[in-house]
Structure formats: structure tokens, C-alpha cells
Amino acid sequence: MAAAAAVAGGGFGGSKKVVEIFYDVVSPYSWLGFEVLCRYRHNWSIELRFRPAFLGGIMKETGNQPPAMVPKRGEYMKKDIERMAKYYQVPLQLPKDFFGSVIRKGSLSAMRFITAVDMTQPQFLEPVSRELWMRIWSRDEDITQPESILAAAGEAGLPSALAQKLLAMTSTPEVKNRLKATTEEALKYGAFGMPAVVAHVNGESHLFFGSDRLELLGNVIGEKWLGPVPAASKPRM
Ligand SMILES: N[C@@H](CCC(=O)N[C@@H](CS)C(=O)NCC(=O)O)C(=O)O
Numbered sequence: 001m002a003a004a005a006a007v008a009g010g011g012f013g014g015s016k017k018v019v020e021i022f023y024d025v026v027s028p029y030s031w032l033g034f035e036v037l038c039r040y041r042h043n044w045s046i047e048l049r050f051r052p053a054f055l056g057g058i059m060k061e062t063g064n065q066p067p068a069m070v071p072k073r074g075e076y077m078k079k080d081i082e083r084m085a086k087y088y089q090v091p092l093q094l095p096k097d098f099f100g101s102v103i104r105k106g107s108l109s110a111m112r113f114i115t116a117v118d119m120t121q122p123q124f125l126e127p128v129s130r131e132l133w134m135r136i137w138s139r140d141e142d143i144t145q146p147e148s149i150l151a152a153a154g155e156a157g158l159p160s161a162l163a164q165k166l167l168a169m170t171s172t173p174e175v176k177n178r179l180k181a182t183t184e185e186a187l188k189y190g191a192f193g194m195p196a197v198v199a200h201v202n203g204e205s206h207l208f209f210g211s212d213r214l215e216l217l218g219n220v221i222g223e224k225w226l227g228p229v230p231a232a233s234k235p236r237m
Contacts, residue, residue, distance in 0.1 A: 018047050052111055
């Protein structure tokens, strides 16, 4: 198993089932899956592991394309995201210039920053990821410029000197290679898009694609699905 699992405390032999979510902040459906799994940490006997990866790399390696590249699917997606945001209670809003913000600008610098956080300050991984999603997928703000990334880090509570240091780390081979390695790991599990959720059960790994397959994930790991906002958890937003 890759470095991240080792860092997070070893293999998959504990009593809780390990569930990994491979995500990229450019992906709105990843945000939905991320928030719902964060809630289910309190309801299911799972150890949730965040695995920041690069969706562009997954698309390239598998020959896939973002769903909105098919115009009719793009139209449907707008409606779908609106409805899912309401149902999942996540404040997702489509950016005005979808192609500019999501396809053209992309998320490489943001995902490298998140990777640097994961490698050195993992306690900030969850809030930094969430704040970057808040920027691009809720407030229609940039996530590519250094000042945008630093602003998200500040909102997440990362001290400014530390955030500057992590930003400088994003151009190092260590960070670039780690993001590549996590992306390759997702591909090895069979990912072709995001969120890619991998559950480890009795030595076997099961891949689920999409924020809409978490009910099925629950069924496979023997846990009850209680809807996107289970009672024991409070939505964060
Ligand atoms: N039905 C899934 C859709 C997820 C989805 O469309 N994810 C995009 C990234 S935001 C993707 O990777 N799509 C690849 C594909 O549809 O083949 C859900 O509700 O989560």
C-alpha cells in the first residue's frame, strides 16, 4: 500500500473498515461525497482516509472527459448539481464561467498545495480542502493564484508563515511526485473519474464511483444508509 496509508497508521487490518476517498477540488461531486463521508464517520464504524489526487491525470490516463463536454450532459449536470446541493446540504453553486474556471484554469496548483498539507500538516487537510471547494464551487472565486490558495489556507486556520512555506513546497519534486503517486493509486483501483471511493473489506478493495453510490458502499461494508444528512451528524454548512 502506498505511503499515505503507512503515514495514516498502517494497512487495513484494524477493526474499523478503511474507506478512502480520492478527490480533487475541481470536482463538485467529490465535494458532495467528501461531506457526506465526513458525516458518516460519526455513524459508521469506518476509518475515513482523505486521498487528494489529480482529476486531470485520471482523465488523461483513462481517455475519459469531464461530463460537461457532452453538451446535453452539461445541461443536465447544472440541474443535477443544484438538486444534489439542496438534498445533500452542501452549498454548491455553479461558477458563472464553468469552462474558464473548471476546465481551462483547473486545479493543479491547488491540488499540489493540498498534497503539501497532507504530507506535512495532515490535521489541516480536511479544512483546507473544504475552503478551496468553498472558493471555486460556492463563491465562484479563483483557486489558481498563490493569494487565492493562501486565503483558503487562512480560512482553514493554517498560520500564514506555515502556509507560505507549504506554497513554496508545491514546486518541489517530492510534492509533485506524491500527487502523481496518489493519482496512480486511484487508477490502480480502477478509477476513471471522481469521487473515487475505495472500501477495504476482508482484504478486498471495492471501488465506488460517485457521490451517489454511498448507499451501495454502506450495503457492501454492512452499514446502514440514513440519507445524505444522517441524524448523528450535523451538516457543517
Ligand atoms: N453520478 C456521479 C457523477 C460524478 C461525476 O460526474 N464526476 C465527474 C467529476 S465532477 C467525473 O469524474 N466524471 C467522469 C465520468 O462521468 O465518466 C455523482 O453523482 O457523484
